[in-house]
Structures are given as structure tokens and as C-alpha cells.
Amino acid sequence: MIELIDYGGGNVGSVIRCLHRLEIPFRMAGPDSLPSGDRPMILPGVGAFGSVMRRLSEGRELSKGGLADRIKALVAEGTPYLGICVGLQVLLDESTENPGVPGLGLIPGKVVKFTGGKIPQIGWNSIHAPNGKQAPDGYVYFVNSYYAAPADPSVVLYEANYNGPFCAAIQKDNITAFQFHPEKSGHFGHELFRRWFDAV
Amino acid sequence: MLCRRIIPCLDVAGGRTVKGIKFQNLRDIGDPVALAVVYQEQGADELLFLDISASHEGRETMFHVVEQVAESLMIPFTVGGGVSTLAHVKKLLNCGADKVSVNTAAVYNPQLIKEIADECGSQCCVLAIDARRRSDGNGWEVLTHGGRKIAREDALAWAKEAVELGAGEILLTSWDRDGTHEGFDLELTRAFADALPVPVIASGGASGAGSFVDVFQQGHADAALAASIFHDGEWTVEGLKEVIKQEGIPVRL
Numbered sequence: 001m002i003e004l005i006d007y008g009g010g011n012v013g014s015v016i017r018c019l020h021r022l023e024i025p026f027r028m029a030g031p032d033s034l035p036s037g038d039r040p041m042i043l044p045g046v047g048a049f050g051s052v053m054r055r056l057s058e059g060r061e062l063s064k065g066g067l068a069d070r071i072k073a074l075v076a077e078g079t080p081y082l083g084i085c086v087g088l089q090v091l092l093d094e095s096t097e098n099p100g101v102p103g104l105g106l107i108p109g110k111v112v113k114f115t116g117g118k119i120p121q122i123g124w125n126s127i128h129a130p131n132g133k134q135a136p137d138g139y140v141y142f143v144n145s146y147y148a149a150p151a152d153p154s155v156v157l158y159e160a161n162y163n164g165p166f167c168a169a170i171q172k173d174n175i176t177a178f179q180f181h182p183e184k185s186g187h188f189g190h191e192l193f194r195r196w197f198d199a200v
Numbered sequence: 201m202l203c204r205r206i207i208p209c210l211d212v213a214g215g216r217t218v219k220g221i222k223f224q225n226l227r228d229i230g231d232p233v234a235l236a237v238v239y240q241e242q243g244a245d246e247l248l249f250l251d252i253s254a255s256h257e258g259r260e261t262m263f264h265v266v267e268q269v270a271e272s273l274m275i276p277f278t279v280g281g282g283v284s285t286l287a288h289v290k291k292l293l294n295c296g297a298d299k300v301s302v303n304t305a306a307v308y309n310p311q312l313i314k315e316i317a318d319e320c321g322s323q324c325c326v327l328a329i330d331a332r333r334r335s336d337g338n339g340w341e342v343l344t345h346g347g348r349k350i351a352r353e354d355a356l357a358w359a360k361e362a363v364e365l366g367a368g369e370i371l372l373t374s375w376d377r378d379g380t381h382e383g384f385d386l387e388l389t390r391a392f393a394d395a396l397p398v399p400v401i402a403s404g405g406a407s408g409a410g411s412f413v414d415v416f417q418q419g420h421a422d423a424a425l426a427a428s429i430f431h432d433g434e435w436t437v438e439g440l441k442e443v444i445k446q447e448g449i450p451v452r453l
Contacts, residue, residue: 011297017271041223097333117202118422120323122369122399124203124245139452141202141276143323161201186240186274186297 002197003029003041007055007067015084018183022190024197031058031067037074040200044183045086049111049146050098052063072104075175080200083177085144088170091177092148107170109150110184116163120145127158127168127180138188140168140180147179174200204416204444205245205423206437207401208430209234212281213253215261226319233268239430240275242437247273247451248301248371248425251281264294270296278326280371286315293320301326303370304344307351307358317366324400329365331355332375333390340385340388343375359396369399371425377405381429384411389419401425407436409443416449 004019004026006012019026026042029035056068065073075081083091092103095111103111114121121142129135132173135157147166150156157176158169170177176196182189212218216230225397236247249269251262259282266279276343279292289300306312306327316325330347331340342352352358359370372392374385386403393400399422402415406426415421429435 011293013270013294014298017296018274020271021274118397118399120368121202122323123205123422126201126452142202181276184274184276184397190274 001025001027002200003027003035003039005041005043005067005071006030007037007045007052008058009047009051009055011046012044014181014183015042016061018190018193022194022197024193031055034067034070035074035079037070037077037079037121038157040080040082040197041071042082042084043071043085043087043090045088045090047086048097049086049089049095049103050101052090053098053101053103056090057106068104072106075104075106078174081176082196083170083175085179085181086182088177088179089146089148090172091170091175092150095146097146106175107148107150107155107172108152109148111146112149113167114162115144121162125160125162125168125180127160130156130159133157133171135189136191138185138192140178140185140189140192141184142168142180144179171196201450201452204345204421205401206243206412206440206444206451207246207248207423207425208239208244208437209248209250209403209425209427211250211252211427212262212265213251213256213257215265218252231370232265233272234399236269236273236277239437240273243441243453244275244437245255245423246275247277249279249281249321251279253282253364263291266292266295266297278371280326280328284312286312289316289320289325293324297324299326299369301328303328303330304351306362307342307344310361313362313365313367317368322366322368325367326369326371327362328371328373329355329359330373330375333388340391347375356391356395359392363396363398367398369401370396370405371401374402374404377430378403380405381407383407384415384419384421384424386414386419389415389421393420393422409440412440412444413447413449416420416444418448 155172157171160168276298278299279297284305340355401423402421403425
């Protein structure tokens, strides 16, 4: 069982359908019913960095710090976290997409915009594990204009190239995060999802 | 490196795929879900479902088809055909479509593009353009109503306007080549792909693998769409990609 966080701003439907296909049981969490921390959590994110951070700081349970504080506290306690797309980006300190809006700050560094090519990057790109990390190569589906530039390059789990190398996935302790959409990345994407679930 | 995409197109009417589809090993060749899965397993990068239903009942059925496709498919898909309101777009997205393509309604009401982009994001707003070479030879015009109306004099200007309004991709169909099997319109595709800051999907005229190699190398297309060469069983997506890859074009294989 995992907890899927629906902050109300993005379409979590595709992740829900992916979990159905993989037969992974889950329950929903959100701004009005914060994740409990006794289960691994998934945060899918769609849209602008600033709007996602704002949504994470709203809701009826704001007196308890809201989603943003809860996620930070749970990750610090060791609860496994899987971020997808903007769910990766909000882990960083900030983004050039919305300067001045603080991220969760769980991964030091910032989120920056692609400087070349058509923006957003839309389509399948190949990913590979740098730093001798053990992770299978493959093709995954991206839709993004921005990407994370972590201060510590050793947290990069996957790298890809779009007019230059960029961070496609992060792994640090109990944090895993994909810039691409595993739920839309065919059998390989589903395998990556399954590997994360089996590991946690 | 970002791959060039191959996108099979399925015409759907009243919940069934139409046009001659000649697969041997499909129990029900009219079932869009079964056919979609076949193309996914062949290595299709995305799929386009075009609702060509003329009736209200047919359109209602489409929502159900989209839901079923979304449950089964592990790759992105776009739904288009007769989409004319933001409410219609949102309903298709809620049913599980990743993107929605708009055509005629956007030509006559460009603000629809802005509404979709603002509400749902540019990444799910595809503008479809039916373009035909102008009779004076200068550029291309926009056709609507099955080619009976010239809606815009300058198709490229329309595409640029649509991108400004928030269109995230352009599905560019050559009216001159559609259904001819003479190859994609390279000049048309290149003019749009080079001028626009968003991906261009070439459509119309697909023949063999050579036509795809040409539209990527010479037409600079980001993606290419075809229907009958796949439905006829003439080519599998995988077979096509193997030839394209040999030419040094990045594809997912």
C-alpha cells in the first residue's frame, strides 16, 4: 500500500491508472488529509513550480503545516518518496520559473530552463545512469521546459541529453524522483515504477 | 537524444475504428482499444484517435472509448475530431487523454486555444491544420469543412498566431498529399518546423520507410503520423523504425 498525493492542481489520473495496471494498492492523500507517513508516498506534479508549491501550502490542515511541511517532515523521518515531473522539481531549493518561491529544499540546488531546442521538450529520450550507478538504460517520455540542477551531482540517478546533458532522475537516501513520466513510458517506465515499489 | 516520434492514427466512429484495417491476428479489428495495444506493442510512440462520428451518440461513445484506451495504454495519446469547447477538452482529458487536438473550432474562435492552454496547459493543446498549397504557389492556405472552405490565406501565419495563444504542438496535414501515398510534403513540413518554436507533426502522404526518413531529414519534422500503411499491414511501426534508425535518425527502438 502506498499513499498517492493529490494536491488538487494536476491530473493524477494517469498515475492512478498506472498503479491499477501494476496492481499496486494505494490510498489517496491531499491537502485535507495529509499523508500519514506509515506508507511510501508518491507526488505527481503538473504545471508551474510556483503553482504547485502554492497548492502544497494550502488546505484545511494548514494549521498542521499543510502538505509541504508534512512531506518535508516525513522525508526527514525516512518515509520513501517518489516524485514525478514537478514532483521532482519541488524537491530543490528554487526554480527560475518562479523566482523567490521556495521549494521543499530537500535536495540542494535549483531548477533551470532548457537553453536550446524546442521548448517544452516533448517526446521520448534515452536515459542512462552516470557515476557507475546501477540502473537499466531505456527510453522514457518527457514533457518539460525546466530541469533540476542539483548542487551535489552524486544524487543524479539518470542523465539524458537535450541540447546538453540534464538530470532526468534523482536518488538520495529515501528520495527517488523522475523528471519524465514513467506512467506514460511503456513497459520500461512501468518497470521503473515496479522497481521503486519493490524496493520500498 | 530526443527521438523522432512515429504516431499511428485511428479514425473512430461510434466507438469503432473505421477504414479498412487488415490485421490477421486481431479477433476484433473494429475495437480501437485492441488495435491501440497492437500499435503500442509494435513500438508506436504515441497514438492519435480522430473521432469522425457525425452524431451526438457517436460523440458520447467516444468518451467511453477514451476511458478504455487510457486504462490499457502505457504510452501517450491524443484525441481530436470535432472538439469545439473548453468543456469538451476537459472531459476528454478527465477521461484520460493526454492531449486534445483542435482544428476548425480554433480557426473560427482562436481564443479557444488560449482557454485550453490557460486552463489545462500548452502541453496538452495540439492545433491541427489542414494546409493546401495556394493556387498562386506562394505558401499554403488553411482549409476547413472537409476542404470546402478556405478559412485562412496564410497557414504559417495562423500556426504562429496559435503558438502565441498557447498551442503546444502543431499537427500539420498536407491536403495535397493526404491519401496519395506519394510521401510527405517536405517543403510544407520544413517551412513550419523551422519557423515554429513547438514540435511539428507531419501528416499526409506517408508511403514507405523512405518517406519517413525524408520527412525527418529534409522536412525537419519532430514526429510523423500515418494511418493506412499501418492498418494495411504494409509496415509495422517496428519495421519502419529499424529502417529509419539505419539512416542515423534517433528513434525509440
